Amino acid sequence: MNTLAPWTKYSRKTLEKAVKEVINRRAQVRIEDDIEPLFQTEIDTCRGVVLAIRMRDAQAVTNRFLFRSYTPYSEKKRRNAQSNVTPGLKNPHEGIRISLLKVALAGTAAPFYFGHYHTVLSIGQEQAARRVPTNIMNGTGISRAKTDRRKGKSHVPEGKSRYEFQDAGFSSANNPCNELYREIQSHHGDNMPVLVSIGTARPKEDFVGESPRTNIMRGLHQLGNPDEVHENLDIEKDDGKYSYHRLNHEKGIKIEMDEWKPKKDGSATITKMRTEFDNWLKEAEVQGKFIECAEHLVRLRRVRMTTPRWERFALGQYFVCQVQNCPKDRDNQWLDRVDFENHLKREHGVEDYSDNLERALDTCRRIFNYRSRPESS
Ligand SMILES: [Zn+2]
Incomplete structure (x- = not known):
């Protein structure tokens, strides 16, 4: 039973508007995007992974759900060799070819702030393949359509399903490092990855009292505690399976997650964050951590920039044919230098x-071309 009222502190519509504005400025619309920019990147490149919690029937069953900007390795393997999926991979057949907007909304669906996010996505290819072939309405199709009508919900097309998501920040996956490491391992086997974990200067709170609010706050705080994952990774790094850098203000800064003072421009909150950050950065130990981490990443970057995909990955490079007598009139863009050549x-x-x-x-x-936010007048 869901005893919590669906009350939220902020409007989801406003969040959606803000996310769309950022996407319009920052995302490059490509031919394969169709209507809106996808989270997906080109083959063999990776933009990232977003971790959310999939809810089932509004119950907080913690099913971690990974949105990937790439096709999981095991998925490729399955297509090529009809072999089984690598065990341990989260939802390898779902969460592919999804719009950036949907991924952003699923990853920010914070309970109490914006509420859960409901959407319709294509179901996994493997599941889809297993479904009985249908000429639109038979078997499960009919019963689901009837149920939907009874509940007053719109019909979900064949091959798609309803999903309900919650921000993974309200679970033990608030620190996604472990999940990410597992993902890297399943793709790259024994290659030793570099994990850089950036903390949010979360204070170690003591919630005193037994009021209902305090109990809820204590529960949420405990649930989203990132230190457990950090401590495990920190201990196990000595096994030499990965390099691990953690950049975090360990003592934490006392700022509420949604603090924004004054309401007009948030200048007091921003100043507080900047001052605390600058002070933290001056600490000798922190300086040392930054240098060590930077040296490591620069070394890897130098190796990666010798690969053909580098320019596309680092600069968002593409080619538009403007050479005379081009036989292509519309489809005249190439993402890869060699293909254009x-x-x-x-x-x-x-x-x-x-x-x-x-x-x-x-x-x-x-x-x-990076488009920064227009100066507010
Ligand atoms: Zn041409």
Whole structure:
């Protein structure tokens, strides 16, 4: 029984508007995105992983749900070799090709603040394949449609299902490092990954008293405690399976999660955060941690920048063919330098680009333009 009223402190509509505004500024719309930008990145690149909690029938059953910007390795394996899924992978057939907006809303569905997020997603391909073929209405199709009508809900199309999500911050997955490590392991086996965990300067609270509010706050605080995962990773790093860097203000800063003072521009809250951060950064031990972590990451970056995918990954690079006599009129964008080079060589004559391939590549090259937030007047 769900005894908590569906009251929320903030409007989901306002959150949705804010998220859309950021997506419009920051996301690059690609041909494969259809209507709205997807969370998915190009093959063999990765934007990231978002962890949410999937609710079932409004019960807080903690089913962790991973949104991935890539196709899980085991998924590829299954397609190629019809083999089984690597055990331990979370929802490998769901959460793929989802819009950025849906992923952002599922990951921020904080109870009490914005409420749970309800949406309709395509069900996993493996599940879909197992379904009895249907000419629209038979078997489960009919019974589900009837049930939906009884509940006054709209019909969910074949191959899709309803999902209800909650922000993973309100669970022990508030620190997603462990989940991420498991994911890396299942994809890359024994490769030693670097885990950089950035904390949120969460204070170690003592909730004194037994009032209902205090009890709820204490419960939520305990539930979202990131230290347990951190401590485990910190101990197990000595086994040499991964490198681990944790950057966090251990004592914590006393700022409520939704503090924003004064309401007009939040300037007092921002100043408080900046001052606390600057003071923390001056500590010798913290400086040392930053240098150690940076050296490690720069070393890896230098190796990665020698790979062909680097420019696409780091600069959002793409090519638009502007060479004369191009046989393509609409579909004239390439994300990969080699693919674009092949287009020039195969579909153009050398006279189209005056036999100067490098110059043509340079002229047609575009990089992602970061659009910052317009200054409020
Ligand atoms: Zn062309």
